[in-house]
Amino acid sequence: HFLFTNMMKNKLREHHLLCLQGFKGYGYNDSFVKNMTYINNLRKSENTTITITNKADDICRCCPNLKNDLCGNEKQNAEIIKMDNEILSKIDNSKEYDALKLFNETKHIFNSKNSVKDVCEDCCWHEECLFYKNLK
Numbered sequence: 001h002f003l004f005t006n007m008m009k010n011k012l013r014e015h016h017l018l019c020l021q022g023f024k025g026y027g028y029n030d031s032f033v034k035n036m037t038y039i040n041n042l043r044k045s046e047n048t049t050i051t052i053t054n055k056a057d058d059i060c061r062c063c064p065n066l067k068n069d070l071c072g073n074e075k076q077n078a079e080i081i082k083m084d085n086e087i088l089s090k091i092d093n094s095k096e097y098d099a100l101k102l103f104n105e106t107k108h109i110f111n112s113k114n115s116v117k118d119v120c121e122d123c124c125w126h127e128e129c130l131f132y133k134n135l136k
Helices: 016-022 030-043 074-088 099-109 114-120
Strands: 008-013 048-053 096-098
Touching (some): 016 099, 016 114, 074 114, 096 099
Parallel strands (some): 008 048
């Protein structure tokens, strides 16, 4: 017998915990935007769990810059890892999270421009990002 549940599981890399909070429909291409919109809606619903990873995740899989599970070129990938590590220093990636609780916790930890300086400041999306724009 099979057990069916409404539980949705997502794998997200650390910096995407912030990106999703500021997402408003921009992206690299249509496929990326549709996927990001889908994942953004899932993270706001009950019964969604998230595992945090420091590798390509469910958002990256639709990114045109993903090559051999790395973001763009080595320099770009190193920047992404640096961003991820900054968030990883404040959030445990060894467990599975309830999405609503995780994003609530993330909002409390990263609540000022100073708290995301090393993550968001050099991001190419921060001019459009609602998360970044709403920080003081």
